[in-house]
Amino acid sequence: xAKTTQPTSMDCAEGRAANLPCNHSTxxxxxxxxxxxxxxxxxxxxxxxxxxxxxxNEMASLIITEDRKSSTLILPHATLRDTAVYYCIxxxxxxxGSNYKLTFGKGTLLTVNP
Amino acid sequence: EAQVTQNPRYLITVxxxxxxxxxxxxxxxxxxxxxxxxxxxxLRQIYYSMNVEVTDKGDVPEGYxxxxxxxxxxxxxxxxxxxxxxxxxFCASSPLxxxxxxxxxxxxxxxxx
Numbered sequence: 001x002a003k004t005t006q007p008t009s010m011d012c013a014e015g016r017a018a019n020l021p022c023n024h025s026t027x028x029x030x031x032x033x034x035x036x037x038x039x040x041x042x043x044x045x046x047x048x049x050x051x052x053x054x055x056x057n058e059m060a061s062l063i064i065t066e067d068r069k070s071s072t073l074i075l076p077h078a079t080l081r082d083t084a085v086y087y088c089i090x091x092x093x094x095x096x097g098s099n100y101k102l103t104f105g106k107g108t109l110l111t112v113n114p
Numbered sequence: 115e116a117q118v119t120q121n122p123r124y125l126i127t128v129x130x131x132x133x134x135x136x137x138x139x140x141x142x143x144x145x146x147x148x149x150x151x152x153x154x155x156x157l158r159q160i161y162y163s164m165n166v167e168v169t170d171k172g173d174v175p176e177g178y179x180x181x182x183x184x185x186x187x188x189x190x191x192x193x194x195x196x197x198x199x200x201x202x203x204f205c206a207s208s209p210l211x212x213x214x215x216x217x218x219x220x221x222x223x224x225x226x227x
Contacts (some may be wrong), residue, residue: 043118043218044157044202071122100208101172102146102216104157 004088009109012082018075020108022088025069031092033064035073036102037084044087044104047073078112084107116141118219120205126225131169135222136188137205143217144210146188148180149170150201151221163212164189195226209214 005023012018024033034049048055049061050071055062063075075082087107091100118139139146147162149172163182167182171203177199180192188207192199205219 039222041202041221044216045205046217049215058118073193100147100162100210100214100216101159102149102157102206106156 001067004090004105006088006105006108007106008106009111011111011113012023012078014074014080014112014114016113018025018078018082018110019072020075020086020110021070022073024088024090027068027090031090033062033068033071034089034091034102035060036087036104037082038087038107039081039084043088044102047086056092065068078110080114083110083112116130116217118205118217120203120222121217122222123220124223126227128227129196130194131153133140133192133195133224135203135205135224137188137190137219138186139188139205139217140186141207141209141217142185144185145208145214145216147206147216148190149204150174151200151204152201152205160190160203162180173182183211195224197226200224201225204206 015106032049032051036044038044048060050062064071087104087105121136127190145166148160149157151157158174160170160178161180169180203222206215206216208214
């Protein structure tokens, strides 16, 4: 799986958009970009994933650059409850047991301030 | 409500006393997995299962056993726990489809004295 690079920490004001970047310059054509978050010691929570196109769901938007070497997770209106460690993960989407393994790096600690 | 449940949530035990951490999912997912999380080491996969009676080792399987007799359950067994197995454990499940996301349980904090 491709390696990802994320900033160690970021701050955001409550109500503002939070934009979390991720670099994955070695991503290959069949690898998806996934975002998860973990609120202190709770189980990681799936947020969104994408392959090439930008994606949006009720939680967030995912913007993937045209060359797929980087992406940005956008939380449109951050709240205090969005304070968490956010993990950007790249992995293959095809079948095969080991392909379902998630490898979490250090992630970005997002702190939403009142 | 679709969910992954784990029991117990907290456990303190002593070296060598066999224990089982249960994991159950109600989403009819084929894939299930166990991870452990330790400070500075991130999440590491212990074992996974692609379906009933199909299990395989992850990155750190030593000292653990699993079984998958039913689709919904995937217990983690520590036959002879040791202090280096003190950790936060997560069970996860996923449908077997292209790009399928994983759903995690709430975690089990295990302390082995």
